Amino acid sequence: MISQIPAEYALVLAAILFALGLAGLLVRRNILFILISIEIMLNAAGLAFVAAGHRWAQPDGQVMFLLILATAGAEVSVGLALVLQLYKQFHTLDIDAASSMKG
Amino acid sequence: MVTLFLVAAAVAIVSTFLVITHLDAVHALLYLVISLLSVALIFYLLGAPFVAALEVIIYAGAIMVLFIFVVMVLNLGPLTREEENRWLKPGMWFGPVILSGILAIELVYVLAGSGPSSPVPSAVGSKEVSRSLFGPYLIAVELASILLMAGLIGAYHIGREWKGKNQ
Numbered sequence: 001m002i003s004q005i006p007a008e009y010a011l012v013l014a015a016i017l018f019a020l021g022l023a024g025l026l027v028r029r030n031i032l033f034i035l036i037s038i039e040i041m042l043n044a045a046g047l048a049f050v051a052a053g054h055r056w057a058q059p060d061g062q063v064m065f066l067l068i069l070a071t072a073g074a075e076v077s078v079g080l081a082l083v084l085q086l087y088k089q090f091h092t093l094d095i096d097a098a099s100s101m102k103g
Numbered sequence: 104m105v106t107l108f109l110v111a112a113a114v115a116i117v118s119t120f121l122v123i124t125h126l127d128a129v130h131a132l133l134y135l136v137i138s139l140l141s142v143a144l145i146f147y148l149l150g151a152p153f154v155a156a157l158e159v160i161i162y163a164g165a166i167m168v169l170f171i172f173v174v175m176v177l178n179l180g181p182l183t184r185e186e187e188n189r190w191l192k193p194g195m196w197f198g199p200v201i202l203s204g205i206l207a208i209e210l211v212y213v214l215a216g217s218g219p220s221s222p223v224p225s226a227v228g229s230k231e232v233s234r235s236l237f238g239p240y241l242i243a244v245e246l247a248s249i250l251l252m253a254g255l256i257g258a259y260h261i262g263r264e265w266k267g268k269n270q
Contacts, residue, residue: 005104006105009105009108009109009112013115017115017138017142021119023123027123032170033128033131036132036135036170047142053151054151059231059235060235062153065154066247067243069157069162070248071250072162072166073165073251073254076166076169076170078257080169080170080258081262083177084176084177084262085262
């Protein structure tokens with residue numbers, strides 16, 4: 001018996017969290033909430049990796065989680081800079097305000 | 104231990120649902136912190152204590168602080184005071200306090216020894232993780248550092264003040 005917690009439970013939880021993040025991404029129009037939903041989805045993907053690493057008692061899942069953490073850090077810094085720029089240009093956080101391109 | 108997992112999973116799902124349905128950004132971030140903390144507890148129960156600590160420090164610490172900084176920067180208008188008044192109503196603390204209280208009770212239960220023994224069986228510690236990280240995954244670490252550097256430069260470039268010909 002490798003694990004006391006079945007891997008299926010953790011994978012189901014990761015799927016539920018991912019679905020919640022995807023629903024938030026599709027429903028909300030505030031760009032801040034869209035970034036938050038992306039964070040939720042990245043976290044759910046990391047949970048799936050850690051659960052798989054736990055199932056076979058290997059460190060690879062945790063290594064993948066560290067890489068996801070670095071990706072999330074880079075993504076959130078660029079995304080929040082975009083939020084600030086959007087608010088400065090349009091004075092709103094509505095993402096539909098930036099739906100057209102210039103030129 | 105399965106019961107602990109299920110309780111933490113329920114807390115995670117409830118707080119994540121509240122994140123995506125809440126209207127106020129600060130409330131949503133508060134619930135998101137609780138969601139990340141419960142996922143950290145799940146990582147600990149899954150035998151990954153190193154990743155659990157990183158989840159608390161980096162996700163619930165650094166990234167959430169970035170979000171809260173941006174929310175605070177964006178609300179520098181004349182509406183700030185009444186928004187602060189609205190944010191700091193005592194009633195809004197109930198949900199986060201209840202959910203994080205459940206997590207705290209679980210933490211005490213795990214650490215007190217009355218529950219399951221604190222070192223989770225078949226835990227993969229930080230030693231194995233770092234040995235794997237700087238062994239076969241070394242190129243991935245280098246790529247992650249390049250990615251972080253690109254993110255830093257990109258955030259600086261996008262976020263600076265645009266002067267001159269664009270105005």
